[in-house]
Amino acid sequence: MTSLTLTDIRKSYGTVDVIHGVDLRIEPGELVVFVGPSGCGKSTLLRMIAGLEPISGGELRIGGQRMNERPASERGIAMVFQSYALYPHMSVRKNMSFGLETARMPRAEIDQRVQKAAEILQIVPLLDRKPKQLSGGQRQRVAIGRAIVRDPQVFLFDEPLSNLDAELRVQTRVEIAKLHADIGATMIYVTHDQVEAMTLADRIVVLRGGRIEQAGTPLEIYNRPANRFVAGFIGSPKMNFLETSISRRIGSDVALDLAGTQLVLRNGDAAALGVRPEHLKVGADRGTSLGQMTVTHVEQLGGQTIVHGRFPDQQPIVATLEGQNSVEAGDLLPLSADLAQCHVFDAEGRRAAALAA
Amino acid sequence: MSVNEAPLYRAPLWLRFKGQLAGYGFLSPWLIGLFALTLGPAVSSLYLSMTDYSLMSSPRWVGADNYVRIASDDPRFRAAMNVTFTYVLLSVPLKLIFALAIAVLLNKGLKGLNWFRAIFYLPSLIGGSVAIAVLWRQVFASDGIINQVLMAVFNYEGPSWIANPNTAIYTLVALAVWQFGSSMIIFLAGLRQIPTDMYEAASIDGASRARQFFKITLPLLTPVIFFNAVILTIDAFKAFTPAFVISDGSGGPIDSTLFYTLYLYQEAFTNFRFGYASALAWVLVAIIAGFTALAFLSAKYWVHYDD
Numbered sequence A: 001m002t003s004l005t006l007t008d009i010r011k012s013y014g015t016v017d018v019i020h021g022v023d024l025r026i027e028p029g030e031l032v033v034f035v036g037p038s039g040c041g042k043s044t045l046l047r048m049i050a051g052l053e054p055i056s057g058g059e060l061r062i063g064g065q066r067m068n069e070r071p072a073s074e075r076g077i078a079m080v081f082q083s084y085a086l087y088p089h090m091s092v093r094k095n096m097s098f099g100l101e102t103a104r105m106p107r108a109e110i111d112q113r114v115q116k117a118a119e120i121l122q123i124v125p126l127l128d129r130k131p132k133q134l135s136g137g138q139r140q141r142v143a144i145g146r147a148i149v150r151d152p153q154v155f156l157f158d159e160p161l162s163n164l165d166a167e168l169r170v171q172t173r174v175e176i177a178k179l180h181a182d183i184g185a186t187m188i189y190v191t192h193d194q195v196e197a198m199t200l201a202d203r204i205v206v207l208r209g210g211r212i213e214q215a216g217t218p219l220e221i222y223n224r225p226a227n228r229f230v231a232g233f234i235g236s237p238k239m240n241f242l243e244t245s246i247s248r249r250i251g252s253d254v255a256l257d258l259a260g261t262q263l264v265l266r267n268g269d270a271a272a273l274g275v276r277p278e279h280l281k282v283g284a285d286r287g288t289s290l291g292q293m294t295v296t297h298v299e300q301l302g303g304q305t306i307v308h309g310r311f312p313d314q315q316p317i318v319a320t321l322e323g324q325n326s327v328e329a330g331d332l333l334p335l336s337a338d339l340a341q342c343h344v345f346d347a348e349g350r351r352a353a354a355l356a357a
Numbered sequence B: 001m002s003v004n005e006a007p008l009y010r011a012p013l014w015l016r017f018k019g020q021l022a023g024y025g026f027l028s029p030w031l032i033g034l035f036a037l038t039l040g041p042a043v044s045s046l047y048l049s050m051t052d053y054s055l056m057s058s059p060r061w062v063g064a065d066n067y068v069r070i071a072s073d074d075p076r077f078r079a080a081m082n083v084t085f086t087y088v089l090l091s092v093p094l095k096l097i098f099a100l101a102i103a104v105l106l107n108k109g110l111k112g113l114n115w116f117r118a119i120f121y122l123p124s125l126i127g128g129s130v131a132i133a134v135l136w137r138q139v140f141a142s143d144g145i146i147n148q149v150l151m152a153v154f155n156y157e158g159p160s161w162i163a164n165p166n167t168a169i170y171t172l173v174a175l176a177v178w179q180f181g182s183s184m185i186i187f188l189a190g191l192r193q194i195p196t197d198m199y200e201a202a203s204i205d206g207a208s209r210a211r212q213f214f215k216i217t218l219p220l221l222t223p224v225i226f227f228n229a230v231i232l233t234i235d236a237f238k239a240f241t242p243a244f245v246i247s248d249g250s251g252g253p254i255d256s257t258l259f260y261t262l263y264l265y266q267e268a269f270t271n272f273r274f275g276y277a278s279a280l281a282w283v284l285v286a287i288i289a290g291f292t293a294l295a296f297l298s299a300k301y302w303v304h305y306d307d
């Protein structure tokens, strides 16, 4: 178990800056998930930690030691690639033992480690097969096995589940969580799937454009998103943003507390009200009434009903209703919400504390 | 409906053929070429190889006599075999190694890769030509560039590499190796096929550059190596022009550059022993077929195929 410290980590390709100074401390044994939209720099950051990509600026410490100049093999890390990157000409056993043989470990210990990892991952019967004779899920396990045998301080995963079908994804996700609980190593996991992020992470790091937008536990991120981007990125369907402007309290400003700083909204300023679809209720009397929604489209998921529609001022709105509802396009639904679960964002997207707070 | 059921109606043969006639029509230029220029001569040479045909007289059937003489009583055949095998066994591996080494260097992401690729490929385009063979003769002559450099740098007076029976064949091997370009292009394409994350995984596994090359690059490249080796071997057995030009068609000095094809050519067109030359040609076919078969048989022990 090892900690990682990233101090003002930067990356540029020629004159193009892709990571703009990332500060992050990862505690020993923590499972941290990097999420963010495509191209935000998740892989780049992970690959700099792995030593596959030179670090342009800042300092990386693993277990307190500066790692910037160390080659990948000396950083005590193991990486699971999205493509698995198994050696196609080697058997599963050989794939798993290659790194240990390279390190000139005694044969008996190699065999023992491979056997143990194979048992954990239940791939013992596959040990003598070639990667091409395995299914996607089995290849994934071998890739994880190859990481485990090295007994690394830190596991790095770059979208390891994105090539699997939905069912296998859920199953493997659970197994990775179990693996983390069992071996307790520090893990960094990259994904753009927010469900994976929410379910796996001790802590989520939301990235955008090479910067950290917010880092926190899944529920912190869900309940107290730092800004409009994070609020919209985490949660499905995504949070509704109702564009408004400050009109009450004519003559005085509204001062709001934003993560310790004061956010002042002046009369006439644009602002947005953020409400998650699952926090909207049907009925004028269930919280604060927001208005009438004209239903345009209904998605029945069985356990939930997702209703798409518009408010009278044509702003789109989505509501998730519990259970099966006989709602149809054209219906008028009065919506209300608990203001304690709503958020206010200023024109720059910064979040004010929840309204009632 | 079962697959075995007979169809209710089948068009008569002539009708079906008529439908395909246009297809054969379009194929005809190639078919004519195949029958008139390739298969025809091949079959007739097989027949001639069992006669004593010599242009002057009509062919007389001699059975296996020509083959028996080749196998038991032809010192020049043995000389030609010697020269040809030396040439094949030296030039093919050297060419492979050269081509692979340069391809690996170019694949490192050199600036101006396209230029280098073109420059290295150039000898392959022009190397088989008579002009280059003539040039080669100058380069290795007693007052050629090689010896001038040896004189200037080491103050060593080199022999006439081409006139010396001990070294003449090696100048031809060098000429062949110099034309590594087309194999190199194929190697480059093969190297491009190897995913970079394979090397990333290996570098995390702690494998050095050399270990990565021998444990990853080389095994994953074996299908390409195999392909190149087979093509180069067949080509080397058939080599003719350079030896012909460098020795003025004699295969000298003292038969030291008497390539198999050159000997065959002399038998046919200098000595007009067409029957014997035909037999020589078929022996060469058998040798090449044997080598190729060996290569394919060995492939399953060392060539890694992805599927």
Ligand SMILES: Nc1ncnc2c1ncn2[C@@H]1O[C@H](COP(=O)(O)OP(=O)(O)OP(=O)(O)O)[C@@H](O)[C@H]1O
Binding pocket: A013, A016, A018, A036, A037, A038, A039, A040, A041, A042, A043, A044, A045, A192
């Ligand atoms: N070799 C390179 N040269 C220039 N720019 C690069 C290079 N590699 C990546 N980038 C840029 O760096 C940015 C971050 O890329 P990165 O692969 O880290 O994104 P990502 O968050 O992993 O995206 P995805 O979810 O699609 O995998 C992108 O804008 C990309 O265009």
Ligand SMILES: [Mg+2]
Binding pocket: A042, A043, A044
């Ligand atoms: Mg990525």
